[in-house]
Amino acid sequence: MKQRIPVVENILNANDDLAARNQALLDKKGILGINVLASPGSGKTSVILRTIELLQDRLTIGVIEGDTAAVTIDADKITAVGMPAVQINTGGNCHLDAVQVANGLHQLPLDEIELLIVENVGNLICPASFKLGTHFNIVIASVPEGDDKPYKYPNIYRGIDALILNKMDLLPYIDFDLDYFKAGVEVLNPRAQIFPLSCKTGEGTEAWKNWLLTRLKTKK
Ligand SMILES: Nc1nc2c(ncn2[C@@H]2O[C@H](COP(=O)(O)OP(=O)(O)OP(=O)(O)O)[C@@H](O)[C@H]2O)c(=O)[nH]1
Numbered sequence: 001m002k003q004r005i006p007v008v009e010n011i012l013n014a015n016d017d018l019a020a021r022n023q024a025l026l027d028k029k030g031i032l033g034i035n036v037l038a039s040p041g042s043g044k045t046s047v048i049l050r051t052i053e054l055l056q057d058r059l060t061i062g063v064i065e066g067d068t069a070a071v072t073i074d075a076d077k078i079t080a081v082g083m084p085a086v087q088i089n090t091g092g093n094c095h096l097d098a099v100q101v102a103n104g105l106h107q108l109p110l111d112e113i114e115l116l117i118v119e120n121v122g123n124l125i126c127p128a129s130f131k132l133g134t135h136f137n138i139v140i141a142s143v144p145e146g147d148d149k150p151y152k153y154p155n156i157y158r159g160i161d162a163l164i165l166n167k168m169d170l171l172p173y174i175d176f177d178l179d180y181f182k183a184g185v186e187v188l189n190p191r192a193q194i195f196p197l198s199c200k201t202g203e204g205t206e207a208w209k210n211w212l213l214t215r216l217k218t219k220k
């Protein structure tokens with residue numbers, strides 16, 4: 001009888017091993033790593049730029065930008081504000097993996113960085129399965145995407161540490177039931193903190209900054 005070969009499981013195990021090595025490297029260098037998961041256009045790069053603006057007087061933030069195409073649009077925005085960034089082209093794949101993040105880490109000045117932010121590929125499904133070695137997973141949802149996303153894409157909301165609800169400035173123009181959205185997140189993940197904010201106006205960004213500063217102090 002032919003034996004079944006659990007290929008997918010092995011790929012994920014190999015990825016997890018390398019993710020653990022990435023995390024060990026970050027720990028050795030005293031860097032806190034954040035993995036940012038979200039759909040395309042939700043505001044991942046905008047949140048990273050706002051975060052840099054809020055924290056640039058206190059620390060150096062390194063950024064790994066994941067994209068499916070060979071463009072440097074997002075990484076260029078980060079380097080334009082003076083922070084080190086690496087663009088990773090996944091070659092069409094819908095998520096970053098631990099190998100790509102390991103390669104990215106080798107291209108960053110790790111001795112100068114206190115916070116690493118990884119902008120994963122814009123996708124609400126695949127990135128949830130691949131550990132990268134970062135300490136925290138953050139999801140960014142945004143008001144124009146609709147209030148039903150936690151119900152329709154539950155896997156991405158499970159196991160996250162914090163949730164940013166971006167584009168709050170658009171709330172008056174869009175049918176978005178904040179309580180319904182929050183209830184959907186809480187059912188899947190009661191411990192996730194939710195930060196409604198607007199990268200455009202800056203509203204709500206202080207609470208997000210304070211959450212990050214606390215994590216930077218305690219690393220947990
Ligand atoms: N009104 C409003 N627009 C925003 C806000 N944040 C981001 N945007 C806009 O949303 C669009 C997408 O923002 P990005 O930060 O590039 O989103 P992203 O998730 O990094 O996009 P990809 O990397 O392409 O997946 C841009 O036009 C931003 O100007 C916000 O708080 N309010």
Ligand SMILES: [Mg+2]
Pocket residue numbers: 044045046074119
């Ligand atoms: Mg982006």
